[in-house]
Amino acid sequence: MRLATVAQPHSLGQRIQFRVIGWLLGHVPGPILTMSYHRELFGKHFAQCLQEAMRGQSSASVGERELFSAFVSKLNQCPY
Amino acid sequence: MDRPATRPQPSSGWCAERARAIHPAMEDGLPERVKTVVRALLGGEGKTANEWREQILSSATGGTSMPALPPELAAHVERVAHSAYKITDESLKQLEAQGHDEDVIFEVTLAAALGAGLKRLRKGLAALRASATGVTA
Numbered sequence: 001m002r003l004a005t006v007a008q009p010h011s012l013g014q015r016i017q018f019r020v021i022g023w024l025l026g027h028v029p030g031p032i033l034t035m036s037y038h039r040e041l042f043g044k045h046f047a048q049c050l051q052e053a054m055r056g057q058s059s060a061s062v063g064e065r066e067l068f069s070a071f072v073s074k075l076n077q078c079p080y
Numbered sequence: 081m082d083r084p085a086t087r088p089q090p091s092s093g094w095c096a097e098r099a100r101a102i103h104p105a106m107e108d109g110l111p112e113r114v115k116t117v118v119r120a121l122l123g124g125e126g127k128t129a130n131e132w133r134e135q136i137l138s139s140a141t142g143g144t145s146m147p148a149l150p151p152e153l154a155a156h157v158e159r160v161a162h163s164a165y166k167i168t169d170e171s172l173k174q175l176e177a178q179g180h181d182e183d184v185i186f187e188v189t190l191a192a193a194l195g196a197g198l199k200r201l202r203k204g205l206a207a208l209r210a211s212a213t214g215v216t217a
Contacts, residue, residue, distance in 0.1 A: 002167075002169050002172045003172065003182045003185060003186055004182065005182040005183070005186075006182070006186060034190075037186065038126070038183075038186070038187075040120065040124055040125075041120060041121060041124040041125070041126055041187070041190070042117070042120065042121055042124075042190050042194075044120070045113075045116045045117045045120045046117050048113060048116075049113040049114055049116070049117050052113055076164065076165065077165035078164065078165065
């Protein structure tokens with residue numbers, strides 16, 4: 001994460017969450033850090049939006065949606 | 081044009097109402113959950129002025145012209161919206177060296193990224209509608 005303050009946990013809950021994710025994945029992915037920082041301003045609402053788009057009812061399967069996302073990220077030259 | 085200062089804003093509830101009043105065109109045709117994201121970012125309490133976030137988002141959606149941002153922040157908004165892959169650790173360090181703290185950079189980046197995302201979302205929704213009705217845009 002390029003902004004140091006965003007990479008820091010800002011509550012006990014986040015400290016635990018980051019520890020667990022870091023233990024599982026070896027690092028905390030940028031999107032999770034971004035959605036965890038100032039949650040009221042962005043992450044809390046965007047996470048619900050993301051959940052609905054990626055896991056909600058749709059004519060596209062979950063796998064297809066993940067594929068769409070990976071493809072768009074590739075076009076944007078962004079790791080997915 | 082006066083440059084809006086970076087300052088604390090009133091509570092998010094009040095600001096959400098205000099954002100709803102200001103941005104009917106910006107929200108037009110968007111899914112309800114997406115509108116909630118826009119309202120939270122534009123109306124919520126942050127380090128940057130709400131007017132900055134509003135103008136940056138609008139600019140990144142291809143709406144209004146760039147707000148009266150310091151040139152280095154305006155360049156950052158442009159990069160986020162159009163070529164985010166060009167952003168480097170070095171470019172962010174330069175912004176910090178120019179006196180912009182990380183919260184300001186974070187909020188400016190969010191507004192630009194959300195605006196750029198909304199622009200793409202609108203195009204996608206329009207394509208789906210055109211496909212459903214058999215009319216090409």
